[in-house]
Amino acid sequence: MKTSFLFAFFLSRPALLAAASLLTLAAGAAPVVPGASAGSSSGPAAVVQHEHSEFEATLLAPYAGDATSRAQPDARTFTLSFEYPGLAAPRVARWQLDLLAPSGRVVATWQGALTLTGQPLDVTVRWPGLVDGRPAAPGIYRVRMGASTGSGDAAEDVEQSWDIGVGAIPAPALPAFQPLPTGHTVQSPDAAPAPSALPYTVYYGNLHSQTGDSDGGAPLSECKGAQEPQSAPYGPAAAYPYARDRGLDFLMVSEHNHMYDGSDGTKSDADPAKAKRLYHAGLQTARDFSAANPGFLALYGLEWGVISKGGHLNIFNTDELLGWEQTAKGDLLADTATARGDYAALYTLMRQRGWVGQFNHPATGGQFVIDGKPLAYTADGDAAMALCEVMNSAAFSNRDDESETRRSNFEQACNKLLEAGYHVAFSSNQDNHCANWGASYSNRSAVLVPNGVPLTRASFLDALRARRVFATMDKxxxxxxxxxxxxxxxxxxxxxxxxxxxxxxxxxxxxxxxxxxxxxxxxxxxxxxxxxxxxxxxxxxxxxxxxxxxxxxxxxxxxxxxxxxxxxxxxx
The missing domain is CATH 2.60.40.10 (Immunoglobulins)
Incomplete structure (x- = not known):
């Protein structure tokens, strides 16, 4: 993912390569599976660009210091996690970590390099809690990571930042607030919701996940990343009861729109009728589960687009399978043709159909490009796109106890969309690819539905269109x-x-x-x-x-x- 973060501070190439050789931790990169390139009907000799073959970097910055250390109570360890799934050959990644004081001044910097080989790698950085050799003054500091791999058009950059608390910080004096009732208090027969000045009920859920209908749904013991499309055993019929039993009020199963032929590329001999039947079966599963489980909303739809020179977005309410792939005979592997990478045309179609969308894990550069401009604004896009993912937990986490520590922050890109003119609210999801829908971490997207109105597809969409949504890392x-x-x-x-x-x-x-x-x-x-x-x-x-x-x-x-x-x- 591209950002505007500057990497001029990185080591010179000779020094970088030397550092990389010292930091190399593994070897033997995973091969790219041969096949037809995505979006074409080429023969089997072409090479597939795997949907999730991209540079990933996350930063864990503990908010509080080490309580066990009396001498350095504000000391803490930062963890930088790197991964490049499906990497065909080793690649050097460079990183820099900055600590910024409340004034914005950089008070500490660390940097280094490592060699990626397709396996996850962690780097730890210890901060002793000191600034200029003395205990850091109390306040809210910011830890900012810049990471980069490749160069030129092949460069992939990531910036992540999180706030940390140092010293004794006075708590803000918040206005009095009677908490809103939640979906669980509404559903509980022996608990009346508390009265509130705001006549809304809060429902918490996950608006981004995959199942075996595309590249998710693997058992936790076997899940190491994205699955080969339609190879995993668990589909939406397993996802919805799992999420309900884990306390979620709603789950969006958002399958990759170009995987309904069962491939990351295009199967030239695929059966269009089979692809469309699978999508419509998912829609029916969601309708049936919602009807049989009042108080829980099962949603089924699309994650449209590709990452490479594209960008993913969710469409929450399309009853049409959208696609650009064709068989060797020229038959469309979808209900409705949409051109790959043509976001302006997609936004126009979404507005015409009344579909509601979400920008998924947006990057500040290279995504949602229109007329050469990333994150480009159109009036149709503004009408259709209601949400922007501001924070996600790790897409390939196989944890089911909400203990995942790898988290990505996309606030910078969401802010660029807001500054471009988009009227988007923030969401926080999990992008689950393992069979742990909503269980990898405690983050949720929350919607506000008027009191007395049941949680249904219609009331949910009304909340999104009104942007009555907040994002939270704490359910x-x-x-x-x-x-x-x-x-x-x-x-x-x-x-x-x-x-x-x-x-x-x-x-x-x-x-x-x-x-x-x-x-x-x-x-x-x-x-x-x-x-x-x-x-x-x-x-x-x-x-x-x-x-x-x-x-x-x-x-x-x-x-x-x-x-x-x-x-x-x-x-x-």
């Missing part, structure tokens, strides 16, 4: 932003002062450690910046359009993101 927490009493997700005109209130609640004893109110300008294509730490802030915006959202970090480091509000400020 026990809630975050709602209001602006002059209006709910997050709304767009309105304003004259005079604007009062933003951050409403946070936790039902497992956590507290908010910090609050950041973020601001930006839709259509400016600039930078989203923090502007206030007070969770109850009143000010008068400058004339013109603005958006604002809240970000709360808990005392355990888990983050919640509200949906934005969009305000067009007028002179009084």
């Amino acid at each position: 026990h927490a809630q975050l709602v932003l209001t602006a002059n009493g209006r709910l997050m997700g709304e767009r309105f005109d304003n004259s005079g002062p604007l009062s933003l209130q951050v409403h946070y609640a936790s039902d497992n004893g956590r507290r908010a450690a910090s609050v950041a109110l973020m601001q930006g300008v839709p259509g400016r294509n600039g930078t989203v910046t923090p502007f206030a730490k007070n969770p109850d802030t009143t000010f008068t915006p400058t004339p013109g359009p603005h958006f604002y959202y809240a970000k709360v970090t808990q005392d355990d480091g888990a983050i919640l993101w509200s949906a934005p509000v969009w305000v067009d400020q007028h002179q009084p």
Whole structure:
């Protein structure tokens, strides 16, 4: 994935290669499976670009220091995790880790290199809790990782960053907030939901997962990454009860749209009728399970696109299989033809059909390109795309106890989409490829449905269209932003002062450690910046359009993101 992060600070090539040789940890790269290239009907001698063959780098930065160390209570160990599934030959990856003080000044830097061979590799960096040889001053610091492999058009860059707490930090004074009822309190026969000033119920779920209908669904003991398409035993009929039994209120099974022929490429002799039957069977499974299990919503749809020179997005409510692949006879392996990589045309079709979408794990460069511009805005795209994944747990995690530590942050790319003019709320999902739907980590996407309205496909889509959504790394927490009493997700005109209130609640004893109110300008294509730490802030915006959202970090480091509000400020 490309970012705008600069890598000029990396080692010179001779020094880099020397460092790489010292850091080489394994050998024997996994081969790329031969076959036809994706999106073509070429013969079997062509080479498949595996859908998940890409550079992956994540950063684990513990929010709190080592409580066991009296001498250095703020010391901690950062873990950088690297992987390149399906790598055909060893590749050198370079990395740099920066520690930024609350002022934004870089106070510590580490860098190095390693050789990737297709197997996961970790690098640990120890910070003693010191700045300029003295204990670091209290505050919220930021740990930022830049990692890169390849060069030129083949370069793949990743930037990840997380906040950490240093020293004793006063807790923010949050406005009083009566927690909203949840799907579980609504369903419990002996627990009446608490009254609330906001007439909504919160439902938590996972909006990104795969099963054996594409490249997911493998048993945990055998799951090492993405599966060969349609090779794993567990399909949507297994995923929905699993997620329900793990406490989720909804699960989106989002199968790769180009794998319904059972391949990562194109099977020139595939049966179009079989591919379409599989997709429509998945839709029926979701409808049947939802009908038989009131209170749980089973969703089935598409993850459209490819990663290489593309970008993945989910379509939550298409009853049509979309595709671009054809058999050797020219028969379309889908219900409806959509050109590979043509995001402008797809957005137009989505708007015409009333389909609702989500940008999946977006990168800041090289994805969702229109007329040569990444993350490009169109009015049709703005109407159709409701969500942006701001944080995901590891797609190939085989953990089922919510203990996964590999997590990716996509806030920078989501902010670029907001600055481009998109009206998207944040979501947080798991992209499960193993049979652990919603169980690898505690993160969730949460939707607000009016009290008394059942959770159905229709009420869920209404919530998405209204952007009544927040993203959370903690399934026990809630975050709602209001602006002059209006709910997050709304767009309105304003004259005079604007009062933003951050409403946070936790039902497992956590507290908010910090609050950041973020601001930006839709259509400016600039930078989203923090502007206030007070969770109850009143000010008068400058004339013109603005958006604002809240970000709360808990005392355990888990983050919640509200949906934005969009305000067009007028002179009084």
